[in-house]
Amino acid sequence: MSSAPNVAIVGVTGAVGQEFLRVLDQRNFPIGNLKLLASKRSAGKTIDFKGKTYTVEELTEDSFGDVDLALFSAGGSISKKFGPIASEAGATVVDNSSAFRMVPEIPLVVPEVNPEAVKGIELGKGGIIANPNCSTIIMLVPVTPIHRAVGVKRMVVSTYQAASGAGAAAMAELEQQTREVLEGKEPTCDIFPRQYAFNIFSHNAPITETGYNEEEMKMVKETHKIWGKNDIQIAATCVRVPVMRAHAESINLELENPIDEKEVKELLSKAPGVSIIDDRAGNNFPTPLEASNKDDIFVGRIRNDISRKGTGVCGIELFVCGDQVRKGAALNAVQIAELLVK
Amino acid sequence: MSSAPNVAIVGVTGAVGQEFLRVLDQRNFPIGNLKLLASKRSAGKTIDFKGKTYTVEELTEDSFGDVDLALFSAGGSISKKFGPIASEAGATVVDNSSAFRMVPEIPLVVPEVNPEAVKGIELGKGGIIANPNCSTIIMLVPVTPIHRAVGVKRMVVSTYQAASGAGAAAMAELEQQTREVLEGKEPTCDIFPRQYAFNIFSHNAPITETGYNEEEMKMVKETHKIWGKNDIQIAATCVRVPVMRAHAESINLELENPIDEKEVKELLSKAPGVSIIDDRAGNNFPTPLEASNKDDIFVGRIRNDISRKGTGVCGIELFVCGDQVRKGAALNAVQIAELLVK
Numbered sequence: 001m002s003s004a005p006n007v008a009i010v011g012v013t014g015a016v017g018q019e020f021l022r023v024l025d026q027r028n029f030p031i032g033n034l035k036l037l038a039s040k041r042s043a044g045k046t047i048d049f050k051g052k053t054y055t056v057e058e059l060t061e062d063s064f065g066d067v068d069l070a071l072f073s074a075g076g077s078i079s080k081k082f083g084p085i086a087s088e089a090g091a092t093v094v095d096n097s098s099a100f101r102m103v104p105e106i107p108l109v110v111p112e113v114n115p116e117a118v119k120g121i122e123l124g125k126g127g128i129i130a131n132p133n134c135s136t137i138i139m140l141v142p143v144t145p146i147h148r149a150v151g152v153k154r155m156v157v158s159t160y161q162a163a164s165g166a167g168a169a170a171m172a173e174l175e176q177q178t179r180e181v182l183e184g185k186e187p188t189c190d191i192f193p194r195q196y197a198f199n200i201f202s203h204n205a206p207i208t209e210t211g212y213n214e215e216e217m218k219m220v221k222e223t224h225k226i227w228g229k230n231d232i233q234i235a236a237t238c239v240r241v242p243v244m245r246a247h248a249e250s251i252n253l254e255l256e257n258p259i260d261e262k263e264v265k266e267l268l269s270k271a272p273g274v275s276i277i278d279d280r281a282g283n284n285f286p287t288p289l290e291a292s293n294k295d296d297i298f299v300g301r302i303r304n305d306i307s308r309k310g311t312g313v314c315g316i317e318l319f320v321c322g323d324q325v326r327k328g329a330a331l332n333a334v335q336i337a338e339l340l341v342k
Numbered sequence: 343m344s345s346a347p348n349v350a351i352v353g354v355t356g357a358v359g360q361e362f363l364r365v366l367d368q369r370n371f372p373i374g375n376l377k378l379l380a381s382k383r384s385a386g387k388t389i390d391f392k393g394k395t396y397t398v399e400e401l402t403e404d405s406f407g408d409v410d411l412a413l414f415s416a417g418g419s420i421s422k423k424f425g426p427i428a429s430e431a432g433a434t435v436v437d438n439s440s441a442f443r444m445v446p447e448i449p450l451v452v453p454e455v456n457p458e459a460v461k462g463i464e465l466g467k468g469g470i471i472a473n474p475n476c477s478t479i480i481m482l483v484p485v486t487p488i489h490r491a492v493g494v495k496r497m498v499v500s501t502y503q504a505a506s507g508a509g510a511a512a513m514a515e516l517e518q519q520t521r522e523v524l525e526g527k528e529p530t531c532d533i534f535p536r537q538y539a540f541n542i543f544s545h546n547a548p549i550t551e552t553g554y555n556e557e558e559m560k561m562v563k564e565t566h567k568i569w570g571k572n573d574i575q576i577a578a579t580c581v582r583v584p585v586m587r588a589h590a591e592s593i594n595l596e597l598e599n600p601i602d603e604k605e606v607k608e609l610l611s612k613a614p615g616v617s618i619i620d621d622r623a624g625n626n627f628p629t630p631l632e633a634s635n636k637d638d639i640f641v642g643r644i645r646n647d648i649s650r651k652g653t654g655v656c657g658i659e660l661f662v663c664g665d666q667v668r669k670g671a672a673l674n675a676v677q678i679a680e681l682l683v684k
Contacts, residue, residue: 154649158500158592160542160581179524182517198520198585199631200502202643202661207622211603211645220648233649235659237592239502241583243540250500250579252594261553280549289541301544303553306562307496307575317577319544 004030005123005341008067008091010059010082011074012036012047015168015245016096019330020071021049029334030341037063038074064089068124069337072096073329087126092340094129094333101130101222108225110137111335112273113144117226123340131336132226133218134328135159135238138247140226141297141327142320145271146264147227150314151256154233157219160241160248161203162288164324166191171244178242196242203238213238246288247328248321252305255314261304264316268299273327278302291321295331298322346372347465347683350409350433352401352424353416354378354389357510357587358438361672362413363391371676372683379405380416406431410466411679414438415671429468434682436471436675443472443564450567452479453677454615455486459568465682473678474568475560476670477501477580480589482568483639483669484662487613488606489569492656493598496575499561502583502590503545504630506666508533513586520584538584545580555580588630589670590663594647597656603646606658610641615669620644633663637673640664 007024011017017038024031036047036056043058057063059078064070064086072079072086073096080099087093100106107117108130121127132140139157146152163174170191177187177197187195192204205214212220216236224230233254241248259267268274277286278300285300298321305315322328349366353359359380366373378389378398385400399405401420406412406428414421414428415438422441429435442448449459450472463469474482481499488494505516512533519529519539529537534546547556554562558578566572575596583590601609610616619628620642627642640663647657664670 156498156594156649158579160502160583175524178520182521182524194629195631199629200583200585200590201629202625202627204625207625210648211622211643212648213625233653235594235647235649235657237500237594237643237659237661239590239592239661241502241542242585243542248542248581250581250592252498252577252579280553283544283546283549283555285544287536287541287543289537301553301579305577306552306554307498307577311575315577317579319579319581 004032005068006033006066007031008035008037008064008070010037010070010072010078012056013038013042013045014073015164015171015325016073016329019325020073020334021047023326023330023334025050027334029337033066035063035067061085064091067091069094071333071337083128087128090124090126092121092123092125092127094131094336096131096329096333098133098218100128101132102225106130108132108222109336110140110226110332111339113140114226115339118336118339121340129336131329131333132222133215134165134324135161135215135247135249136219136222137328137332138297138320138322139219139249139251140223141273141322142268142271142299142318143251143253145267146253146259146316149267150259152232152253153256154254156235156252158237158250159239160243161238162241162243162245162247162324163196164245174242174244196240198242200239200241203240212236243288244292245325246291246321246323248288248319251318251320253316255316258314259316261302261316265302273297274299276300285319286321288321292323293326294323295327297327346374347410348375348408349373350377350379350406350412352379352412352414352420354398355380355384355387356415357506357513357667358415358671361667362415362676363389365668365672365676367392369676371679375408377405377409403427406433409433411436413675413679425470429470432466432468434463434465434467434469436473436678438473438671438675440475440560442470443474444567448472450474450564451678452482452568452674453681455482456568457681460678460681463682471678473671473675474564475557476507476666477503477557477589477591478561478564479670479674480639480662480664481561481591481593482565483615483664484610484613484641484660485593485595487609488595488601488658491609492601494574494595495598496596498577498594500579500592501581502585503580504583504585504587504589504666505538506587507589516584516586538582540584542581542583545582554578585630586634587667588633588663588665590630590661593660593662595658597658600656601658603644603658607644610644615639616641618642627661628663630663634665635668636665637669639669
């Protein structure tokens with residue numbers, strides 16, 4: 001494609017949809033025509049982008065005739081229905097939902113990890129690329145360099161996930177609930193069935209027959225697909241914490257070959273998309289607040305696993321934070337599109 | 343001792359000190375005379391207990407002449423100075439600080455786990471007993487029955503710790519900061535050097551030369567002492583979350599002998615001090631809010647470790663919540679005292 005691609009954003013009024021616009025602007029992504037799509041309810045709203053005012057249009061089967069790149073973030077059922085329609089109309093779809101992630105022929109891409117997976121896809125010639133789950137992306141950006149160096153055998157990960165993963169309404173509910181609790185009122189529970197303010201809870205995704213919830217299983221299956229290695233052992237526990245928009249993860253790695261904390265720090269200091277905050281003397285490590293509105297995944301608490309001392313097994317522990325809306329969703333999708341523009 | 347013991351509470355104006363009074367009242371602990379001790383700053387304040395008004399006295403070297411049981415929760419340096427003084431004066435000390443926990447001849451006790459460790463100590467005849475760290479207690483109450491049944495080889499634990507662990511002032515700061523953030527103001531950071539409202543951070547305890555912080559090392563060393571087994575492999579990551587008074591922990595267990603999730607559930611359903619909330623269909627599991635002001639440790643997400651499938655290694659995962667001020671501190675100390683009254 002010689003000229004700038006025509007871009008559609010599906011679900012533009014949501015938290016990720018809004019972030020798409022910010023990221024496209026900040027990265028100066030080349031855009032021919034821009035089409036902002038949403039549900040009938042949001043159609044007619046106006047949104048400013050790069051000094052121009054756009055009117056949100058209703059998403060229909062005819063929305064994609066002149067679109068080269070469609071960035072979807074409107075939930076799984078919308079993606080399932082309209083993703084193939086957009087692709088057939090010639091738009092290349094980068095989809096933020098879980099709808100296509102595990103379809104074998106659809107690439108599941110973290111640009112720092114497996115950019116080669118988009119090979120053969122051309123902007124404006126259809127095709128669907130899936131954006132991984134936010135928790136998977138935030139884990140794999142820092143863990144992949146270690147995996148490449150010494151091989152990850154097993155991971156035990158516990159997450160500290162922000163409200164944003166459940167959308168803008170969940171972020172608003174967390175804020176509203178917090179006000180209500182501080183005023184001594186009963187908290188409003190519309191999005192989640194329990195109090196979220198000053199509380200944490202096991203991730204609300206349905207529990208599968210494995211005993212793990214769907215969010216946890218995504219971290220397992222998506223890692224297997226992205227790394228192309230189904231025997232990586234992963235045990236995840238996903239938990240929501242009352243934080244607005246960045247996730248944290250406590251990651252314990254068992255490695256195939258020896259590496260120590262200094263070597264890991266060295267490796268990660270050169271890794272794309274990774275920033276290290278690991279000041280032991282000052283007790284300064286990544287926090288979700290500092291990671292918010294940033295592109296990088298922040299890594300700290302890099303240490304040799306003390307439980308492996310004297311066992312002959314090599315273990316490394318990490319604590320990572322990344323913006324769920326940004327690298328966990330919108331930025332990663334735009335980076336995928338950038339692979340196609342290059 | 344035939345009559346009810348004379349009791350002193352050291353640090354009565356703190357969060358745990360106040361909880362001592364509630365727990366003693368609720369459990370109808372036998373009390374002869376009650377002496378409320380605190381720093382000079384708090385001396386003269388009055389506190390009501392069981393319909394009687396007490397005046398807080400300044401803690402001095404002469405405070406313990408007629409005391410049989412002294413419950414300490416005033417920080418490590420106060421315990422180090424006044425614990426031995428109280429013991430020499432004939433008071434049996436149950437100490438909530440870390441001052442004596444790792445002293446070999448001083449028992450470190452979780453009543454559900456190692457009540458036999460208090461053997462030989464008699465109320466009113468001196469002696470010091472240490473109360474473990476809150477995170478250790480909350481982990482060991484549910485994990486010990488599993489350890490006894492099949493042997494724990496290794497644990498990987500990530501904590502979600504409440505403000506209360508840093509005292510009443512930290513709880514107040516979390517509340518104040520939250521108000522400030524909601525009002526768009528800069529948050530006041532007196533207790534912690536960073537924003538705690540709508541944020542999480544690696545536990546503020548100093549980092550040791552192992553790369554682990556002191557809180558994490560307590561979980562390792564205290565477990566070794568309480569179980570009397572120094573080869574248990576433990577990797578802990580301690581994190582503060584903006585929750586008021588109950589901790590949560592994500593616990594991954596590697597076991598010496600096989601057991602499955604159903605057997606663990608069965609085992610824990612009979613375990614003292616444990617309540618199970620593990621409703622997979624309803625996605626209902628323990629939360630710190632529900633665990634607050636409760637005596638039990640709540641356990642859920644009991645599941646076979648999927649990362650161990652087909653490996654021949656047995657693994658179990660748990661998610662637990664317990665009140666930090668109560669079972670993590672005041673209740674456990676009073677339960678220790680009850681062992682001595684019996």
